[in-house]
Structure formats: C-alpha cells, structure tokens
Amino acid sequence: xxxxxxxxxxxxxxxxxxxxxxxxxxxxxxxxxxxxxxxxxxxxxxxxxxxxxxxxxxxxxxxxxxxxxxxxxx
Numbered sequence: 001x002x003x004x005x006x007x008x009x010x011x012x013x014x015x016x017x018x019x020x021x022x023x024x025x026x027x028x029x030x031x032x033x034x035x036x037x038x039x040x041x042x043x044x045x046x047x048x049x050x051x052x053x054x055x056x057x058x059x060x061x062x063x064x065x066x067x068x069x070x071x072x073x074x
Contacts, residue, residue, distance in 0.1 A: 021027050049055040
C-alpha cells in the first residue's frame with residue numbers, strides 16, 4: 001500500500017515553477033534540461049567510480065556479455 005506523505009519543499013518549489021510553463025514546447029525544453037542534468041550527474045558518478053577503481057574496462061566488457069534475461073520454463 002502506498003502512503004501519501006505529501007510533498008517536500010523542493011517538490012513544491014518545482015510545482016510552482018511548472019505553473020509558469022504554458023506551452024508544450026516549454027515543457028519539452030524543461031524536460032531536456034532535466035535530462036541533461038541527470039546525464040551530467042551520471043557522468044560525474046561514473047568518473048568517481050572509475051577514479052576509485054570500482055569500474056574498469058574489464059567490468060564494461062563483462063557487463064556487455066552478461067545474460068540478464070529472466071529464464072522461463074516452457
């Protein structure tokens with residue numbers, strides 16, 4: 001069961017910001033900005049993992065060849 005806990009201050013601020021967007025194009029532009037923000041955060045985290053030795057070319061190769069599909073019994 002999902003419990004309704006309300007919105008925090010950051011979420012409320014974001015909703016207030018959204019009230020100023022009136023066109024689909026503006027919403028698309030905001031979506032692009034948010035996507036770029038999270039892409040940058042992912043890049044920063046991957047760089048940190050690489051620098052700390054927790055990620056490497058070998059791990060990338062292993063991941064590329066890993067079988068992650070759920071087996072189904074016929």
